[in-house]
Amino acid sequence: xxxxxxxxxxxxxxxxxxxxxxxxxxxxxxxxxFSQDAxxxxxxxxxxxxxxxxxxxxLSWMMRLQLGFPGTFSFIDANQYLQFITMHGMIMVIYxxxxxxxxxxxxYLIPLMVGARDMVFPYxxxxxxxxxxxxxxxxxxxxxxxxxxTGAGWTLYPPQAILSGTPGQDWGIVLMLASLIxxxxxxxxxxLNYVVTVLQARTRGMTLMRMPLTVWGIFTATVMALLAFPAxxxxxxxLLLDRLLGTSFFMPTLVEMGQLTKYGGGSPILFQHLxxxxxxxxxxxxxxxAFGIISDLISVHARKNIFGYRMxxxxxxxxGALSFVVWAHHMYVSGMNPYxxxxxxxxxxxxAIPTAIKVYNWVLTLWRGxxxxxxxxxxxLAFIITFVNGGLTGLFLGNVVVxxxxxxxxxxxxxxxxxxxxxxxxxxxGGIYHWYPKVTGRMLNEALGRFHFWVTFIGAYAVFFPxxxxxxLGMPRRYHDIGETTFVPASAHDLNAFMSxxxxxxxxxxxxxxxxxxxxxxxxxxxGSNPWGAASLEWQTPETPPGHGNWGKxxxxxxxxxxxxxxxxxxxxxxxxxxPPAGLATQGAHP
Amino acid sequence: MxxxxxFIATIAAIAGWWLSQQRLAAKPWLEQGVAVDLRGxxxxxxxxxxxxxxxxxxxxxxxxxxxxxxxxMRNSMVDWRELPLPRLLWFxxxxxxxxxxxxxxxxxxARRDDIDGLIVGLLIGGASAVTFLAGQLLVWQQLKAAGYxxxxxxxxxxxxxxxxxxxxxxxxxLVALGRTTANVWRGAPMMQMRLSVxxxxxxxxxxxxxxxxxxxLMTGWTDNLVDICRQLLx
Numbered sequence: 001x002x003x004x005x006x007x008x009x010x011x012x013x014x015x016x017x018x019x020x021x022x023x024x025x026x027x028x029x030x031x032x033x034f035s036q037d038a039x040x041x042x043x044x045x046x047x048x049x050x051x052x053x054x055x056x057x058x059l060s061w062m063m064r065l066q067l068g069f070p071g072t073f074s075f076i077d078a079n080q081y082l083q084f085i086t087m088h089g090m091i092m093v094i095y096x097x098x099x100x101x102x103x104x105x106x107x108y109l110i111p112l113m114v115g116a117r118d119m120v121f122p123y124x125x126x127x128x129x130x131x132x133x134x135x136x137x138x139x140x141x142x143x144x145x146x147x148x149x150t151g152a153g154w155t156l157y158p159p160q161a162i163l164s165g166t167p168g169q170d171w172g173i174v175l176m177l178a179s180l181i182x183x184x185x186x187x188x189x190x191x192l193n194y195v196v197t198v199l200q201a202r203t204r205g206m207t208l209m210r211m212p213l214t215v216w217g218i219f220t221a222t223v224m225a226l227l228a229f230p231a232x233x234x235x236x237x238x239l240l241l242d243r244l245l246g247t248s249f250f251m252p253t254l255v256e257m258g259q260l261t262k263y264g265g266g267s268p269i270l271f272q273h274l275x276x277x278x279x280x281x282x283x284x285x286x287x288x289x290a291f292g293i294i295s296d297l298i299s300v301h302a303r304k305n306i307f308g309y310r311m312x313x314x315x316x317x318x319x320g321a322l323s324f325v326v327w328a329h330h331m332y333v334s335g336m337n338p339y340x341x342x343x344x345x346x347x348x349x350x351x352a353i354p355t356a357i358k359v360y361n362w363v364l365t366l367w368r369g370x371x372x373x374x375x376x377x378x379x380x381l382a383f384i385i386t387f388v389n390g391g392l393t394g395l396f397l398g399n400v401v402v403x404x405x406x407x408x409x410x411x412x413x414x415x416x417x418x419x420x421x422x423x424x425x426x427x428x429x430g431g432i433y434h435w436y437p438k439v440t441g442r443m444l445n446e447a448l449g450r451f452h453f454w455v456t457f458i459g460a461y462a463v464f465f466p467x468x469x470x471x472x473l474g475m476p477r478r479y480h481d482i483g484e485t486t487f488v489p490a491s492a493h494d495l496n497a498f499m500s501x502x503x504x505x506x507x508x509x510x511x512x513x514x515x516x517x518x519x520x521x522x523x524x525x526x527x528g529s530n531p532w533g534a535a536s537l538e539w540q541t542p543e544t545p546p547g548h549g550n551w552g553k554x555x556x557x558x559x560x561x562x563x564x565x566x567x568x569x570x571x572x573x574x575x576x577x578x579x580p581p582a583g584l585a586t587q588g589a590h591p
Numbered sequence: 592m593x594x595x596x597x598f599i600a601t602i603a604a605i606a607g608w609w610l611s612q613q614r615l616a617a618k619p620w621l622e623q624g625v626a627v628d629l630r631g632x633x634x635x636x637x638x639x640x641x642x643x644x645x646x647x648x649x650x651x652x653x654x655x656x657x658x659x660x661x662x663x664m665r666n667s668m669v670d671w672r673e674l675p676l677p678r679l680l681w682f683x684x685x686x687x688x689x690x691x692x693x694x695x696x697x698x699x700x701a702r703r704d705d706i707d708g709l710i711v712g713l714l715i716g717g718a719s720a721v722t723f724l725a726g727q728l729l730v731w732q733q734l735k736a737a738g739y740x741x742x743x744x745x746x747x748x749x750x751x752x753x754x755x756x757x758x759x760x761x762x763x764x765l766v767a768l769g770r771t772t773a774n775v776w777r778g779a780p781m782m783q784m785r786l787s788v789x790x791x792x793x794x795x796x797x798x799x800x801x802x803x804x805x806x807x808l809m810t811g812w813t814d815n816l817v818d819i820c821r822q823l824l825x
Contacts, residue, residue: 101714120639188650195646200639205625209617223606226646227599230654234661238752245741247748249665265670265745273592277657305620313615324599561619581623 005338022549023122034130035120037548038107038193041129041440045103048129049096050514052136057507059084064463068500070481079167082151083163085478086168087142088178089154093282094183095136097424101289102187102225103132105431106194108439112538113215115203115556115578117549120402128193129225131186138179145171152176153478155275158250158268162243162513164257177240184229184236185320194222203537206559210577212536212562213312220320221285228281228324235274242266272334276327283420284323287387288316290427291358294380296429296562298362300534301377302369303573305563308361315354332403341400352391359388370566374532375449379430382457383423390419393468410479411471411578414464422460422509429456429513436517437531441544448516452509459506463499470495504570535574594663595817596671598656602649629658644790651760655801658756659808662749674746676734678809683726685807690719694792701785706775709788716795720765727758751807757798764794773788 025031057362062084066076076084107125111118120127123253143148150168152161160166162173198219202211211219238249242263250271251263299306306312328336328344362384371377395417397403406412429452436444471477482488530539542552556578564575649801665671697712731751741751807813 070616072747103793121643187653188647192646192650196643207617207619208613209615209619210702226650227602227653230650231595231657233654234657237756238661241741241748245748247742248745249661249748263741265668267665267668270664273664274657274661277592277595309619310616317610321603325596326601420657557625559625560623563620 013121014225014298022117025548033410034126036118036126038111038119038122038125039439039550041125042104042107044129045099045107045132048133049100049104052091052139053096054510054514055102055140056088056096057286059088059091059511061504063088064479064500064503068497072124072336078442079151080148081480082153082478083149083167083172086148086151086153086156086589087139091139092421093154093286094180095139097286097420097428098187098282099132100428101286101424102194102222103129104191104291105214105289106222106433107190108435109214109538110194110218111201112438112541112550113536113544113562114198114201114206115537115551115558116197117551117555118200120201121193123192124189128186131182131189131256135179135182135186138175142168142172142175142179145175147171150176154271155279156239158239158242158266158271158274159252159254159263161239162251163254163261173243174240175553180236181233181240183566184233187229188226191222194218195226198342203555203558206537209310209313210558210561212292213295213306213309213316214289214292216313216316217288217295220316221288224281224288224320224323225285228278228285231274231278235271235278238274239271269331269334269336272331273327274506276330277324279330280327281323284319286420286424288320290383290387290424291316293427293434294383295358295365296534296536297376297380297434299563299565300367300434300532301374301380302371303533303565304365304369304529305565306361307367309563310355311357311560312361315357315570318354319351322347322354328349329398331401332400333407338400345398349395352395352398355391358386359391373452374433374510375444375446376430376434376532378450378453378457379426379433382453383426383430386418386426386460387423390415390417390423394419406471408476409471410467410475410477413477414467417464417467422464426457427577429453432517434532436520437527437544438538439522439545440521441527442520443527443531444520444524445516448512448519452513452516455509455512456506459502459509463506464500466495466499475566513545524564533572533574535564535576537577540576540578579585592660592664594659595653595656598652602653613625615794616800638786640786640790641793644793648794651797652801654756655805658749658753659804662753662808665745665749668745670744671746672744673811674734674739674744674750677730679726679730679733680806684724684728684802686719686723686726687799687802690716691795692793693719694788694795698785698788698792701781701788704781706781708713709775709784710772713768713775713788713791717768717772720761720768720795724758724761727754730754750809753809757802757805761798764791764798767791767794 023036025035025037029035035041035044062076063081065073066081107119110116123168147168147170150156150161150166150172152166152173154167156173156176166173168176170297170390198211198215241247242249246262248263248266250268251261251266252268253264253436254261274421295306295312326344326348329348332341332344354368393411397406397412397415433444436442470488470492473492475482475492527544529541529544532539537556537558538546541547541550541582555581558577559580560575560577562577564570564577566573567575693712693716695712697709697716700706700708700712731754734747734750739747741748767787768791771784771791774787775784804813807816
């Protein structure tokens, strides 16, 4: 260990992290409803995201029922099937995962982990949640309008998205686009907070290279989201104008129901470029916070410092930057110039390098660690396995020649569910089991947690592993009913039925999780302030759950990185970030 | 998509420059003690609100770069018919320049503690911004009267869309400017006002710059410039 010379401490101006004037709630309403406290906003975001996520879960049941037992359920017709697909995808990717990782985990963890009292613009932060809620309500409203929600697929490709024949052409698509526009406005408000808080509100001693990887992941993902979401915004506004005012940004000349439409000359490919310029970074907007959370969980529960911290940080930044130059790998079948395909295949495969570095580092962190198989650790391990799985099929699909025959099959569905469905959800669950004691002061029930883990983990593989095989057989995706085909054998139908049953079971296991969340709030074991023995700053708050302003009278001072576990010669098996080095104890606390 | 790629590359260069100064090669596992971080070494740290505005401008910049990308992809298609830009647009541009200059003047007055100059600058800045917006609406009416409707040609659609998005951003700025002016009027301390006025001025300059780029795009000057550069390179 190298002690940083104490003299340097004198160089820090004391007012550098000034005491912020905190907003003080005066009533129940401003404390719990229109609250400007990031921790309350985080819980609001999480509850809203999980609630709408449950809707998407039920939609996936509907799809699986139809695929597993075609023709059995009269309440699922072809139109509804398309609507279920669309809303399931849109909700899961944007309204659940993005909102939960950045709005939920970001709001709760950033200020606590960097030693701030709150976000830097609390009022804007509050507005962010309410605009998000409005976006969710508009989205929910599409289920109740005439014609129902849009069935255009989550990519909303024109021209079909706004033509008759696609379900939800009247109201559904208009409200969907309006909801996205609202979501992006709300997210921008929150995103400004997450970024500027990391830049400006870190406590003394908290250099960038001492931040926990969770903060690095959320920070980088937010920067990416701030730059990428405008692409979805522009695409949504232009598509909305095509739908409402009859402009032809994206709409080519075409005949609809035997009638020549008013549209002409527009470019559907332009929409695809805009959509995927957002869409691909979106994958990493979801993945990077998950990477960060997993790094922290593994380190804490294996009682070992994270292996290759610097490389982990550099890899996060590199992935963030590279993800902006790979978008067209979603468009190999759009008829674009083959040379573009070559370029984008190359950049896509290059991303595998920093990603692989992260996987190696997780494994090396585990190596000879004191692994505690707690529920968060189980989910973290499941994340690594699932992410590697999904990542490897990504290498298949990143190659143009392999992608072209597979692109409209279930193989793609299996790939992206593994890599950005199951894997991030494992990180979400791991994160919730890990930080729930800090949020509520009580532990989640261990037995229920283990049950939830094993059913979810094995169940998810039962659903998505066979799906790869179905894709290789050529089973198309997005089809309501594949009917009689020569290339899909009868055994595939049995497999589909098996996957559907597994999906139902996994869904029900989530009810156990929800029950655990509520039950443990009242009956859970008292957690104490630091049940996992974690070194990072959020576990060192004077109160649990942390009070308004997080840190009591004085902000903490950080003396070390967040991963001092099993340090040779140290008294305990971890050293908190705010514990002064020996010899600096008295001076360090009051420089 | 070259406009947005260029924009992202610029942002990446700025981020890279900033990161290069953050001791990213540090070995935190070997260091303990209160590390001096860069914010301390520089002495004066940039106000949080200013950083916030900077990040917001990056988001707005990304939005306009994407609109420009979409514009340049769409205008290469056969059905594109250039739209004759009304002369009023040049007047509006002049007014927006005045607005920006007035706010810069206000900011300089605030630094001199010249309260009268500050108020005059803010009022002229606000009034000329409102004039600009009214002028843009008039341009829309003139175009409509001449038969250039929003859906009749993609060039028209883009013109209406881009001016609307720019105008909405200026209206958002007017809310901030209005609040700042009201605070100055009420006699808020000059120290606080200085920052607010500076932020308004920065935002105005940014929107002026965006407007000039958009105007260059819609008059075709940008195309000519790109052609000239291309010829020089080949």
